[in-house]
Amino acid sequence: MVRSRCLKAFDRELASLVVRHLEGHGVQLLSHSEPRAVERLSNGRLAVTWHSTQQQQEVYKDEWDTVLFATGREAATAGLCLSRAGVRTGDVTGKIIVDSQETTSAQNIFAVGDAMLGRWELTPVAVKAGKLLAGRLFSEKQELMNYDLVPTTVFTPLEFAAVGLSEERATAEHGAENIEVYHAFYKPLEFYLPE
Secondary structure, eight states: OBSSOTTTTSOHHHHHHHHHHHHHTTOOOOBTEEEEEEEEOTTSOEEEEEEESSOTTOEEEEEESOOOOOOOOOOOOGGGOGGGGTOOBOSTTOOBOOOTTSBOSSTTOBOOGGGBTTSOOOHHHHHHHHHHHHHHHHSSOOOOOOGGGOOEEEOSSSOEEEOSOOHHHHHHHHOGGGOOOOOOOOOOGGGTSOO
């Protein structure tokens, strides 16, 4: 089940390649759907109840042998009373709104990692951002985290990697005539090794 679109933080063309590959290998993806319940039946199959994210009143139920959960991450900020400290949060996930220096809406309160709205949810990125923030706060360093140049990889049977802005974002920010997009297709070494 996919709430909005698969791999929404990634380039749409690359994400669609992964989706087509999965579907070509028998994986059934349900678009604009959100699970409500999963029950194991006496025959070992899984009964899944879900609703449409576009029409909440529509409820569906079906059975499958396997269900894959890839839920993403949510910020554990609900119990922090951030609004009392003057820290603004974004959408329903409770993620913290920050500027380019990881500064929140409250003076002298900063955020890094998965708690930030609109940033990569990757542990190495959070570690790097935290080190750079500490350098700015406790020494003379001025370097900022560049979230636009984070290399990342998606490990599915059809792997892909990306660095830089997605094509959609680059086009929106710089215009289609001012960008160059590079795609390279390769087979991993393990596919060439004799068995």
